[in-house]
Amino acid sequence: MRFSGRFYFGATLVILVLLVGFIGPFIVGVDPNASIGGLYDKPGTGPGMQWWLGTDNEGQSVMSNLVYGTRTSLLVGLIAGIIASSIGLVIGLIAGYAGGMLEEILMGLTNIVLAIPSIVIVILLSVSLPRRDIFTLALVIGITAWPWTARAVRAQATSVRTREHIEVAKMSGAKFWSILAWDVLPYLLSYVVMAFVLQVASAILTESSLSMLGLGPSNIVSIGMMLNWALAWGSIRVGAWWAFIPPTVMLTLIAFSLYLVQSSLDEVFNPRLRRGKKRKLVPAASGGAATAEIDEPEGEPGASVGPAALMSATVAEGKDSGGTTQ
Amino acid sequence: MAALLKANNIQKTFGHGKNAVHAVKGATFELEEGTITAVVGESGSGKSTLARLVLGLLPSTGGTLEFDGRDVTKLSFMESQRYWRDVQAVFQDPFSAFNQFFTVQRLLGRSMKLIEDKKEATERMHEALGHVGFEASDVLKKHPHELSGGQRQRIMIARALMMRPKLLLADEATSMLDASLRVNVLNVLRDLRDNLGTTVMIITHDIGQACYVAEQMLVMEKGDMVEQGSSKEVVFNPQHTYTKQLLADVPKLHGELGEMVH
Ligand SMILES: Nc1ncnc2c1ncn2[C@@H]1O[C@H](COP(=O)(O)OP(=O)(O)O)[C@@H](O)[C@H]1O
Ligand SMILES: [Mg+2]
Numbered sequence: 001m002r003f004s005g006r007f008y009f010g011a012t013l014v015i016l017v018l019l020v021g022f023i024g025p026f027i028v029g030v031d032p033n034a035s036i037g038g039l040y041d042k043p044g045t046g047p048g049m050q051w052w053l054g055t056d057n058e059g060q061s062v063m064s065n066l067v068y069g070t071r072t073s074l075l076v077g078l079i080a081g082i083i084a085s086s087i088g089l090v091i092g093l094i095a096g097y098a099g100g101m102l103e104e105i106l107m108g109l110t111n112i113v114l115a116i117p118s119i120v121i122v123i124l125l126s127v128s129l130p131r132r133d134i135f136t137l138a139l140v141i142g143i144t145a146w147p148w149t150a151r152a153v154r155a156q157a158t159s160v161r162t163r164e165h166i167e168v169a170k171m172s173g174a175k176f177w178s179i180l181a182w183d184v185l186p187y188l189l190s191y192v193v194m195a196f197v198l199q200v201a202s203a204i205l206t207e208s209s210l211s212m213l214g215l216g217p218s219n220i221v222s223i224g225m226m227l228n229w230a231l232a233w234g235s236i237r238v239g240a241w242w243a244f245i246p247p248t249v250m251l252t253l254i255a256f257s258l259y260l261v262q263s264s265l266d267e268v269f270n271p272r273l274r275r276g277k278k279r280k281l282v283p284a285a286s287g288g289a290a291t292a293e294i295d296e297p298e299g300e301p302g303a304s305v306g307p308a309a310l311m312s313a314t315v316a317e318g319k320d321s322g323g324t325t326q
Numbered sequence: 327m328a329a330l331l332k333a334n335n336i337q338k339t340f341g342h343g344k345n346a347v348h349a350v351k352g353a354t355f356e357l358e359e360g361t362i363t364a365v366v367g368e369s370g371s372g373k374s375t376l377a378r379l380v381l382g383l384l385p386s387t388g389g390t391l392e393f394d395g396r397d398v399t400k401l402s403f404m405e406s407q408r409y410w411r412d413v414q415a416v417f418q419d420p421f422s423a424f425n426q427f428f429t430v431q432r433l434l435g436r437s438m439k440l441i442e443d444k445k446e447a448t449e450r451m452h453e454a455l456g457h458v459g460f461e462a463s464d465v466l467k468k469h470p471h472e473l474s475g476g477q478r479q480r481i482m483i484a485r486a487l488m489m490r491p492k493l494l495l496a497d498e499a500t501s502m503l504d505a506s507l508r509v510n511v512l513n514v515l516r517d518l519r520d521n522l523g524t525t526v527m528i529i530t531h532d533i534g535q536a537c538y539v540a541e542q543m544l545v546m547e548k549g550d551m552v553e554q555g556s557s558k559e560v561v562f563n564p565q566h567t568y569t570k571q572l573l574a575d576v577p578k579l580h581g582e583l584g585e586m587v588h
Contacts, residue, residue: 164423171410172436186427
């Protein structure tokens with residue numbers, strides 16, 4: 001495996017974000033709910049790190065809110081990403097490998113969940129929950145986001161199903177679950193990792209959208225909540241840029257760095273995509289398999305939103321990189 | 327000698343209605359115990375489909391299969407496990423037949439689980455590797471990418487042999503190997519028949535290769551089994567125009583036949 005400069009750049013940004021979210025709260029050392037000054041005090045009004053970005057509408061340190069908010073967003077993203085990836089992986093793997101009736105039932109279910117506008121479900125669930133802690137929020141986001149992973153994984157599993165090593169495993173007496181775990185899954189792991197990164201990025205953005213609508217986690221700050229307050233208290237009108245620019249930049253940085261890592265991983269796993277180099281066909285020997293019946297998700301309704309667009313691109317490229325076996 | 331496998335009008339159609347592909351349109355043949363039979367035909371004539379039917383890897387859409395006196399047309403999961411102790415295969419592509427994440431040991435270890443006695447399983451593994459000219463200690467720790475195409479194909483043969491199968495299918499098992507290795511693998515198959523009495527069914531688009539090892543030949547054209555008989559009969563006295571055409575495509579064949587055909 002050779003990583004590109006893009007990968008190292010993206011990975012550095014991701015590590016930076018992780019440091020801000022998980023180490024930052026200890027370094028800043030000020031409770032984000034404590035008032036340290038008045039309404040929208042300018043950065044540097046007082047001494048120390050907590051004054052670097054001034055105060056918000058409640059006189060609380062923006063710096064402190066930013067690092068704690070980043071932590072919340074990352075936690076929600078990771079938990080939701082794990083939930084969505086696990087459900088999607090199991091369903092996609094079984095559907096793609098088993099085929100037949102089981103595949104039709106599972107993909108029917110996936111398409112139904114996909115057709116439901118998930119933001120509506122998330123809003124309804126969020127409103128009806130008595131208490132919105134970050135775990136329930138992550139759960140809600142995770143169980144509406146898995147279909148993308150399921151589809152990407154299924155398409156890949158379908159292409160592995162036709163490889164001869166599956167038949168060899170059967171003739172060696174391997175059972176269904178053993179084949180699924182040892183003969184199909186390892187061939188898809190790279191896709192699962194990429195899908196997971198996208199799910200995390202997408203969940204963080206969903207959480208922010210919800211928080212901006214005022215449906216964020218209660219009693220805890222998140223980046224979306226900061227934007228919600230900034231909007232509600234007219235920070236833009238009064239020119240208190242320190243209240244809305246830092247969370248916007250942080251959110252962009254998180255999503256951008258994750259997409260960067262995902263797309264550079266894609267280049268590693270699919271060498272044909274490598275930039276600046278001639279595209280050449282990789283023979284089946286590189287692990288590609290005959291891809292008889294991969295469907296193309298891009299034609300589906302709503303396929304251009306969320307992680308879908310990126311994932312379908314991934315799947316389509318995966319299809320091309322496979323050679324032919326007879 | 328009795329027939330080990332009897333196929334009666336065995337058929338396979340993929341898909342339905344307009345899109346139906348009649349890959350095997352009803353093949354009737356017998357495999358005599360301890361002999362080598364070759365299935366020849368152009369690419370797309372249904373040879374691999376026929377092999378997968380015989381192996382129980384594909385359900386047939388008509389006809390019956392009988393193995394060693396039992397009906398094996400439809401097998402449950404447990405029955406297939408038992409069937410695969412008697413019937414094994416080696417496939418065309420020695421790369422895609424390998425799980426690239428497994429070492430040779432892991433690959434063979436799976437088959438070992440089918441053998442109840444642990445000690446016997448280990449013995450059989452060494453024995454099977456010996457049949458294809460390997461020393462266990464040299465290859466067990468290796469991944470497929472550390473082996474050449476010919477070595478991989480020999481490992482695949484060893485895997486099949488661990489079950490001490492009565493019937494071994496080789497589907498284009500030599501077509502991706504160099505000429506010198508081809509003969510090597512064909513000789514391994516021949517030794518199996520001679521030394522262990524294994525019945526072998528080789529599938530090839532190369533009628534010359536078929537002549538070299540097989541006693542019996544089955545000729546397939548677009549899903550039909552158009553001709554069958556002993557290799558001598560089929561080669562020296564072909565009845566069907568398709569067979570004649572296949573033979574005409576192998577210019578050197580007739581000159582060398584004297585040494586090749588048994
Ligand atoms: N899984 C499948 N689904 C649909 N059609 C198939 C499948 N496998 C083989 N076929 C078709 O069956 C025919 C015979 O193929 P095959 O048995 O592979 O021929 P051969 O091994 O002689 O080259 C071909 O037309 C092929 O396209
Ligand atoms: Mg074939």
